[in-house]
Amino acid sequence: MFRDRREAGRVLGELLEAYRGDPRVVVLGLARGGVPVAWEVAAALGAPLDAFVVRKLGVPGREEFAMGALASGGVVVLNDDLVRDLAITPEQLRRVVDREGRELVRREAAYRGNRPPTDVAGKIAILVDDGLVTGASMHAAVDALREQEPEQIVVAVPAAPESTCRDLRAVVDDVVCATMPFPFRAVGDSFWNFAQVTDEEVRTLLRTPTVGPGTPNARILEFNSAAGIVRLASREAPDGVPAPQDLLDLVGDARIVLIGESSHGTHEFYAARAEITRRLIEEKGFTAVAAEADWPDAYRVNRYVRGHGSDTSAEEALRGFERFPAWMWRNTVVRDFVAWLREHNDRCATDGRDQTGFYGLDLYSLHRSMREVIDYLDRVDPAAAQRARARYSCFEHVSGEDGQAYGYAAAFGAGESCEQQVVDQLVDLQHHALEYARRGGILADDDQFYAERNAWSVRDAEEYYRTMFGGRVSSWNLRDRHMADTLDALIAHLDRRLGSTARVVVWAHNSHVGDARATEVGTQGELTVGQLVRERYRDDCRLIGFSTYAGTVTAASEWGGPAERKVVRAALPSSVEELFHEVGKDAFLVRTDHDRRTADTLRVARLERAIGVIYRPETERQSHYFYTRLSDQFDAVIHIDTTHALEPLERTSLWVEGEMPETYPFAL
Numbered sequence: 001m002f003r004d005r006r007e008a009g010r011v012l013g014e015l016l017e018a019y020r021g022d023p024r025v026v027v028l029g030l031a032r033g034g035v036p037v038a039w040e041v042a043a044a045l046g047a048p049l050d051a052f053v054v055r056k057l058g059v060p061g062r063e064e065f066a067m068g069a070l071a072s073g074g075v076v077v078l079n080d081d082l083v084r085d086l087a088i089t090p091e092q093l094r095r096v097v098d099r100e101g102r103e104l105v106r107r108e109a110a111y112r113g114n115r116p117p118t119d120v121a122g123k124i125a126i127l128v129d130d131g132l133v134t135g136a137s138m139h140a141a142v143d144a145l146r147e148q149e150p151e152q153i154v155v156a157v158p159a160a161p162e163s164t165c166r167d168l169r170a171v172v173d174d175v176v177c178a179t180m181p182f183p184f185r186a187v188g189d190s191f192w193n194f195a196q197v198t199d200e201e202v203r204t205l206l207r208t209p210t211v212g213p214g215t216p217n218a219r220i221l222e223f224n225s226a227a228g229i230v231r232l233a234s235r236e237a238p239d240g241v242p243a244p245q246d247l248l249d250l251v252g253d254a255r256i257v258l259i260g261e262s263s264h265g266t267h268e269f270y271a272a273r274a275e276i277t278r279r280l281i282e283e284k285g286f287t288a289v290a291a292e293a294d295w296p297d298a299y300r301v302n303r304y305v306r307g308h309g310s311d312t313s314a315e316e317a318l319r320g321f322e323r324f325p326a327w328m329w330r331n332t333v334v335r336d337f338v339a340w341l342r343e344h345n346d347r348c349a350t351d352g353r354d355q356t357g358f359y360g361l362d363l364y365s366l367h368r369s370m371r372e373v374i375d376y377l378d379r380v381d382p383a384a385a386q387r388a389r390a391r392y393s394c395f396e397h398v399s400g401e402d403g404q405a406y407g408y409a410a411a412f413g414a415g416e417s418c419e420q421q422v423v424d425q426l427v428d429l430q431h432h433a434l435e436y437a438r439r440g441g442i443l444a445d446d447d448q449f450y451a452e453r454n455a456w457s458v459r460d461a462e463e464y465y466r467t468m469f470g471g472r473v474s475s476w477n478l479r480d481r482h483m484a485d486t487l488d489a490l491i492a493h494l495d496r497r498l499g500s501t502a503r504v505v506v507w508a509h510n511s512h513v514g515d516a517r518a519t520e521v522g523t524q525g526e527l528t529v530g531q532l533v534r535e536r537y538r539d540d541c542r543l544i545g546f547s548t549y550a551g552t553v554t555a556a557s558e559w560g561g562p563a564e565r566k567v568v569r570a571a572l573p574s575s576v577e578e579l580f581h582e583v584g585k586d587a588f589l590v591r592t593d594h595d596r597r598t599a600d601t602l603r604v605a606r607l608e609r610a611i612g613v614i615y616r617p618e619t620e621r622q623s624h625y626f627y628t629r630l631s632d633q634f635d636a637v638i639h640i641d642t643t644h645a646l647e648p649l650e651r652t653s654l655w656v657e658g659e660m661p662e663t664y665p666f667a668l
Contacts, residue, residue, distance in 0.1 A: 001523050002605055004193040005036035005130050008158035008178065011605055011627075012037065013044025014574030015176050016126065016156060020045045024124045024151065027210070028052040030141060031107060032197040034129035035205050041128050041156060042210035049210045050118040051111045051202060052127065052145070054137040055100035060092050066133075069140035070100050072108065072117070075147065077140040110199050111206055125150040130194075131187030132160035135168055142172055159190035179520060179627060189523070226601045227582035233598040234588035240272030240546070240640045242589040247279060250591060250636055256487070256541040257286070258506040258530055260513035260634075263611035264325065265554030265563075268643045269546045270333040277337070277505045281344065281356050285503060288494055289341075290359045290487055292508035293329055295457050296368045297321050298360030299450055305341040306355050314338035315649065323364060325613040327554055327563045327648035335649065354498055359490055361483035361508070361529075366406070366461040369454040370395070373425070376451035380436050384428065391425045392458075394418035406465055422462045426455040449493050453486060473525045480512060484532035506533075510545045511610050518632030519608075530633075545634040547609070549581040551643035554655065555615035565645040565658040569617050575607035576630055580639040587640045592631040603631040 002008040019025050025047040029038025035051055042049035057068040057078070067088065068078035076097060083093065108117075127141050142153055152173040161184040165177040179190060188194040235246045242250070251257055259276060261269040280286040291298055297320035303309030304317035311317040314335045321329040338358070345355040370392045377385035395406060395418055406418075429452055437445040460482040468475040487506065494502035506513070508529060515531045516522035522531075530543045550570045554563050571577030580588075592602050608628040609620075616623050630637060648655060 002158055002191050004191060005033065005197070006040055007604060008130065008191070009037040009040025010044065011178050011574060012128065012156045012158060012176060013041045015178060016041060016045060017573050019124065019126065022124060024122070025126060026050065026118055026120050026123045027126045027128060030054050030127065030129040030137060031111060032199070032202050035202045036197060037130050037158065038128035039205045039208065039210060041126065046211050048118060049206065051206060052141055053104050053107050054141050055104045056137055057096050057100055059086060060088065060096065066136045069137040070097060070104060071140040071144035072104065075140055075144035077136060077143055079136065107199070111202050120145065120148050120150045123150050124152045124154065126154040126156055128156050130158060131190060132157050132164050133184070133187060135160070135164040138168060139171070159187055160184070181523065226579055226604070229597055229601045230579065230590055231583045231585070233594040234583060234585060234590045237587050237589040237638055240268050240587050240638050241275045242638070244279065246589060247276060248283065251280065251284060251542055254540055254542045255501055255503045256506065256533055256537055258508065258513040258533060258541065258543050260508060260510035260545040262510045262545070262547050262609060263553050263555065264328050264509060264613050265646045266548060266643045267333065267646045268640045270331065270646055272546070272638065272640070273507060274333055274337040278340065280505055286356065286505050287354050287498065287502050288357045288359060288490060288504040290361050290490060290504050290506050292362055292483070292512060293321070293360035294323070294362050294365035294368065295360040295453055295486070296365050296372050297329070298358055301338055301358045305338060305345050305358050307345065307349065314342065318649070324560050325556065325563070326650070327646065328613065330649045332647045332649065361486045363457050363461045363464055363479060363482045365457055366465065367395070369457040369461070372454045373429070373451055373458065376447060381432065384432065387428060388425055391421040394421045417466065418462055419466070422459045426459050429455045445497065453489060456486070477527050480527055480529050481532065483512065483529050487529070487533070488536065509610070509612065513543055514545055514628070514633040515543060518629040520627040542636070543634045545637045547577050547580060547637055547639045548643040549577050549641045552645040552658065553611055553615055554645040554648060555611060556613055557616070559614060562652045562654050563648050564654040566615050566617070568611070568643070569620060571609060572607055572621065572625065575609060575625065576628070577609055579606065581641055585641070587638070589636060589638050591636045592634055599631045603629045605629055
């Protein structure tokens with residue numbers, strides 16, 4: 001969401017960067033709501049500003065519902081199908097047009113006085129409004145403007161439905177729609193402050209210069225100055241690792257530090273995160289790493305790093321990560337960190353200090369977690385194991401390990417729902433928890449906790465796979481709630497076991513670590529682990545994100561595809577990554593709470609890139625970018641300008657050969 005129309009205009013100004021400094025450009029704001037937006041666009045581009053008056057023609061008796069529009073010059077655009085379907089008579093139409101025509105003339109006189117409209121003949125006319133729904137007013141403006149013979153017509157709006165933007169592209173030279181929310185309900189939903197614009201505000205803005213000496217006094221923020229503000233606030237972070245004092249000052253006494261990544265396949269993100277985590281373990285006493293990984297696979301690593309289990313090396317301990325995308329955890333950086341953690345814990349065992357565990361938060365392990373519950377009960381309560389087998393046999397009608405196949409069958413009535421069975425099994429295990437835990441001290445308590453969290457994973461995975469066919473937001477929220485709840489349970493377990501306050505580092509993607517309330521997806525109802533942790537732990541947590549401008553990444557082209565080494569395109573204009581690139585440093589840390597000026601600069605809505613396990617450069621704007629307010633999303637961000645692909649333990653030929661850059665072989 002945009003803070004207000006002025007901020008929306010600054011975002012559009014950045015998106016229209018290609019028109020900056022062109023003497024042919026004229027910016028026209030549709031009065032009244034489009035004028036504050038247009039002023040910021042004109043100021044960003046160094047172009048003159050004028051108002052363009054368009055009046056909606058409302059359906060008689062339902063004036064809020066547009067049947068067309070009237071624009072300067074007497075141009076009328078009608079929705080002929082609507083007029084016909086509602087049986088609106090010529091007399092009714094004439095009365096509406098006469099009434100709105102009088103208001104149009106009044107407004108033009110009020111805004112300009114005796115000054116004539118700006119001449120747009122042979123110019124590049126940029127029409128700006130605060131948003132569109134059907135686009136009728138904008139179509140009227142376009143038709144009226146075309147009568148004045150401009151060289152080009154460009155439409156720019158902060159928010160509109162994708163279909164409206166697509167229709168406009170067919171009739172003008174360029175269309176810039178900053179956001180296209182889905183479902184689109186109303187323009188005002190894209191703004192925190194959408195107060196009505198007054199005639200006096202329009203007159204004031206039209207009198208305020210957008211070019212020349214008076215401009216800097218009126219402009220609130222400018223993109224280039226934002227880079228300077230960030231540069232002053234930034235701290236050096238070679239290879240993405242802040243200086244010890246900067247890191248310790250940032251973390252303070254927080255007991256949960258969430259460290260993100262803007263891709264699941266960038267070497268520098270993984271390496272810096274591992275080094276930061278080492279420092280927090282050694283210098284701040286953190287006793288757990290909780291990763292965006294499946295619970296049973298991560299727990300195998302936990303057993304290894306704490307000197308239990310049968311694995312004899314870090315690489316062997318990571319062999320549980322077989323599910324796509326295996327490279328997320330089966331890579332050289334995680335292998336080396338796991339090996340270090342085992343050595344650290346061996347020293348702790350000798351010195352009598354608390355060891356540090358490695359745990360998973362995710363819920364994809366439906367079948368694996370079922371097996372782990374049964375294996376545990378076979379050891380401690382064979383009769384309970386038989387009950388678990390009977391309940392989990394509900395899933396036998398679905399072949400293989402594919403939870404999606406179960407979810408599809410259950411959601412569409414092609415198979416039985418196992419919801420009640422997994423809930424009954426979880427309750428059964430919880431009922432006997434104390435009895436099982438008392439049988440063998442700390443290790444027995446750990447085993448019981450491990451089994452219970454597996455039962456929770458089965459319960460939530462069953463719901464997740466059933467829900468994923470009903471809507472992305474609901475399944476996303478279920479998954480992030482599961483991860484946050486698992487983190488809560490882990491902290492409570494460690495507090496009890498250690499007899500002191502546990503401190504945990506969380507490893508996950510930026511899209512989980514950041515606070516959803518500060519992002520475009522948050523307006524669509526999504527929540528994140530970062531948001532839930534902030535709500536539950538308040539000042540006891542820190543959210544740290546990572547970003548990069550360009551480089552290479554390990555990712556697949558489709559779900560289940562092989563790991564490829566792909567070229568990451570240079571970040572888009574008006575993005576967070578582009579802003580950080582303009583800072584001119586190879587790597588730095590910036591705290592979003594450094595000072596009010598920095599916080600305000602980073603609170604402006606900007607695009608942010610998110611590359612998951614799939615990267616599709618050809619659809620990058622639609623599939624990998626969303627709007628965010630960085631100051632509210634993270635407590636700090638580490639930017640590494642150029643990054644490289646993460647090295648999987650199993651390298652495919654596609655990864656070894658890598659993707660040729662688009663300019664190969666000319667390197668242009």
